[in-house]
Structure formats: structure tokens, C-alpha cells
Amino acid sequence: MFAENGFDKTSLAMIAKGVGISKPAIYYYFDSKEKLIDFLFEExxxxxxxxxxxxxxxxxxxxxxxxxxxxxxxxxEEQERDVYFNKIFNEYILLATRNDKYMTQLNKIQKSYFENFSMLMNYGVKIGVVNRDNVENKSNILVMVIDNIGNFILTGLELDYKGTWEEAVKSVLKGVRND
Amino acid sequence: MFAENGFDKTSLAMIAKGVGISKPAIYYYFDSKEKLIDFLFEExxxxxxxxxxxxxxxxxxxxxxxxxxxxxxxxxEEQERDVYFNKIFNEYILLATRNDKYMTQLNKIQKSYFENFSMLMNYGVKIGVVNRDNVENKSNILVMVIDNIGNFILTGLELDYKGTWEEAVKSVLKGVRND
DNA sequence: GTCTATAAATTGATAGAC
DNA sequence: GTCTATCAATTTATAGAC
Known part of the structure; x- marks a missing residue:
């Protein structure tokens, strides 16, 4: 419901109805609506x-x-199958730009994401598959592309996403000659 | 104010106070809050x-x-100088995923954006600067990267954005040898 | 064009019974 | 744990005077 309507346009009354309990019963599990939103964010x-x-x-x-x-x-494929996950995460990203509590956690995720790809690319260099020049920037490109593909899928834009990803991967590989 | 607080958390009372008029005076210019939001979107x-x-x-x-x-x-540089523009546009993107009225317009912008870059890349091929293989996908990569750089700047993440863009541009150029 | 006053509805949250 | 009843605040929006 949060993904569908946003946090503000999803009232506790709607949630209660969806779960099949009364509105005050929610307060047995969560101190406030904000705490509920926080909990979901952690999950x-x-x-x-x-x-x-x-x-x-x-x-x-x-x-x-x-x-x-x-x-x-x-x-x-996952993004195309289920847009809700990305939708609500974008909701949290926007929330994070207005609330440091969420931003701290978001930055951790981003950092680990970039580090994971960086590690992968450096490993690729080590085994001689990835071009060693500007590895960090190459790694960043891949993160930028795969992450934004999810955003564009969200908007219903039909594009050759797999082909674009393939091309992005190709661009970091060694021995690919561009002429 | 919409960028800072979001549409729902920005009341007409706050806007009226910001402008220095009374709340009902807003209705002289806009039929409803939604119409005001629509107008800003068009702008x-x-x-x-x-x-x-x-x-x-x-x-x-x-x-x-x-x-x-x-x-x-x-x-x-523009995104780093002023994040508000991108912030409110992301607000509208999220709104578009819930309201076709905004999605139609958003898709037009996206389409023109991709087409602009595609035209540029094809021109690059024509004058012999850009590698002709998979031009569309190469064009898509550039759009994905430059667009997502704005999103990451929004989250305060410090990254070598210019270097990443440079690397992305390099990856589409002809005569760059990856080994 | 702008104001005061106010309507009508919804919201998050609490009190207190069972 | 869950309910009914209710509060207090806020919201969008309108009526009508100036």
C-alpha cells in the first residue's frame, strides 16, 4: 500500500482494513505510524x-x-516482474533526502553496493578479464546503469535493457577493440 | 517547499504564508492544490x-x-549546485507511477531525452568518432549514467562523478583499445 | 484580488472496556 | 490483543464581505 499510494496517502485506517483489524490495534504493534515506516525500511x-x-x-x-x-x-527480470519493491525503495530515497535517519542507512547500502562492484571489477582485473585503467570509474558505470535501469522500468519505458546492460559490461572488458 | 517537504507535507497554509497572502487567495489563481501541482509540473x-x-x-x-x-x-555541476530541481522532479516521477496524467508527460520527456542522445551518437558515427556497433545501447548507457549521477548527488554520496562520466564517454568512442 | 470565518472530512493517536 | 468511542489537530475548500 505504501508503494502504491505513498506514505502520506496510506492512512492507518486503510492499513487496518487491509490487515483485517481495527485502527487502534495497530498501536499494539507499533508506537506510531512513523515507527511502522521505520520498521519496514529496516526490513x-x-x-x-x-x-x-x-x-x-x-x-x-x-x-x-x-x-x-x-x-x-x-x-x-526481477524489476520487470515486480515493480513494487523498487517503487517503495524510491519512496524511501526521497524520504531520506528529508530525514537524516533514513539517509544514514541508505548511504550504507549505497556504499556496500559500490564496494561490491568495485571488488568484482578488481577481481576481474586480477584474473585478466577487465581492463585495469580507471577500474573504479568502470565499476561506477556498471552500478549507475544497472541501478537506473530499474528506475526506467518503473516508468514503463520500454527499452532494450538487457542489450544496454550487455553493452555496458562489454565496455569494461579487456580485449574489446572499439574501431 | 514541495522539493523540501514533498507535496503532501506542504499545505496550502504553508504556501500562502511563504508567498505572504492568505490561504483562500491561492484559490483565486488555482482551482485546487492539484491544479497548482499540475501547473508546476508543466513549468x-x-x-x-x-x-x-x-x-x-x-x-x-x-x-x-x-x-x-x-x-x-x-x-x-548544476546538480551539485542546486539539488532542488532534481528533488522535485523525482517527486513528480513517483507521482507519475501512481497517476497516468503525469506519466504521459514524463514519458514524452524521457523519449525526447533518449532520442536526443541517440541522434548525437549517430552523428558521432557519421563523422567517424563513435564506434558504430550497437549505437542505440551505447547511447542508452550515456543517458543512464548521466541521469543517475544526478540521483546519487541527491543522496549526498561523494563519488568521482566527472571521472565516471569521462569513462562512460570514452567507452563509446572509436579507436579506444581496451587492453 | 484579498480578506475573515467556517465548513466538512480525514488524520494520527488515546482512553478504557473486554 | 482487539475492540468502540472519541479527541485534537490539520487539511482542502467554500461563502461572502470589502
């Missing part, structure tokens, strides 16, 4: 932290590229 | 349309890359 953050974790252990020269491609493809 | 859309227009006429082999770089640098 969503946990979920994102799990989803975005990348393990580098099993990656070799032979499967590195395919792993990177699949990581993006999987995210694209 | 912002116009502004974006102007800002994002790219003229290809004066571009040559010698200044193409620098133009592309400067276009991004200028956007990054």
Missing part, C-alpha cells in the same frame, strides 16, 4: 543487502563475463 | 525540455568529444 534494507551481495570465490576467466551478464539480467 | 517539464535539447550542427571531429564531456560536466 527492506536487509533484503537489499542480501540481494546485492556478490561472492567472488567461484569466478574464473571462463565464467566471469557470464556471471556479470546474468547478475544484470536477473535484476532486470 | 518544470518545459524547463527540462529546454535544458536537454542538443544541437548537432556545430559538431566536428575535433570538438565532438569535448562537447559530450562538457554536456555531462555542466549537468553534474
Amino acid at each position: 527492506i534494507c536487509k533484503e537489499i543487502m542480501i540481494q546485492s551481495t556478490i561472492t567472488v570465490d567461484d569466478l574464473t576467466v571462463n565464467n566471469f563475463v557470464q556471471f556479470l551478464l546474468n547478475f544484470g539480467f536477473k535484476m532486470i | 518544470i517539464c518545459k524547463e527540462i525540455m529546454i535544458q536537454s535539447t542538443i544541437t548537432v550542427d556545430d559538431l566536428t571531429v575535433n570538438n565532438f568529444v569535448q562537447f559530450l564531456l562538457n554536456f555531462g560536466f555542466k549537468m553534474i
